[in-house]
Amino acid sequence: MTVRLQMVRFALVGVVNTGTYYACYLFLLNRLPYVVSHVLAFLLSMTGSFFLHSRFTYRTRPTWRKFLLFPLTNAANFVITTSGVYLLVDVAHFGSRYAPLIAAAAAVPITFVVSRTILLRPDRERDPDREHDPDQGRDPDGDLRPHPSSL
Numbered sequence: 001m002t003v004r005l006q007m008v009r010f011a012l013v014g015v016v017n018t019g020t021y022y023a024c025y026l027f028l029l030n031r032l033p034y035v036v037s038h039v040l041a042f043l044l045s046m047t048g049s050f051f052l053h054s055r056f057t058y059r060t061r062p063t064w065r066k067f068l069l070f071p072l073t074n075a076a077n078f079v080i081t082t083s084g085v086y087l088l089v090d091v092a093h094f095g096s097r098y099a100p101l102i103a104a105a106a107a108v109p110i111t112f113v114v115s116r117t118i119l120l121r122p123d124r125e126r127d128p129d130r131e132h133d134p135d136q137g138r139d140p141d142g143d144l145r146p147h148p149s150s151l
Contacts, residue, residue: 001059009057012113013049021045048073065133066119073115080107 024041032040050070054062084103088094094102 013052017049076114
């Protein structure tokens with residue numbers, strides 16, 4: 001799959017994720033305080049985003065390790081958008097109404113790179129027979145082949 005196709009799929013998942021967050025937030029808002037609704041909706045949409053990006057965007061197997069690292073994509077997005085809003089409003093004197101949209105657009109490519117790095121990073125299985133050669137037991141795509149002793 002090409003990087004360009006991954007970028008398109010990344011954007012589509014972003015749209016779905018935003019809609020999921022907002023729908024969950026509105027649903028929960030009828031039952032819970034707004035901050036609790038926001039946090040729960042955020043966590044639910046981030047979990048959905050992880051699985052959609054794993055399977056649809058990058059066509060990779062979701063693992064616990066990747067799941068635990070995935071929030072780094074949101075942390076990167078937060079730092080970039082927050083810094084961007086500050087720079088646009090206080091330094092460049094843009095209007096505060098549109099600055100978050102511009103900052104969010106600037107964050108998308110960086111968030112894409114972070115998520116791609118996390119989700120396409122191969123999980124390392126510890127096998128004493130393979131520790132001397134990190135590529136032993138891997139096919140050309142980097143996926144693990146069955147160890148000959150397990151056949």
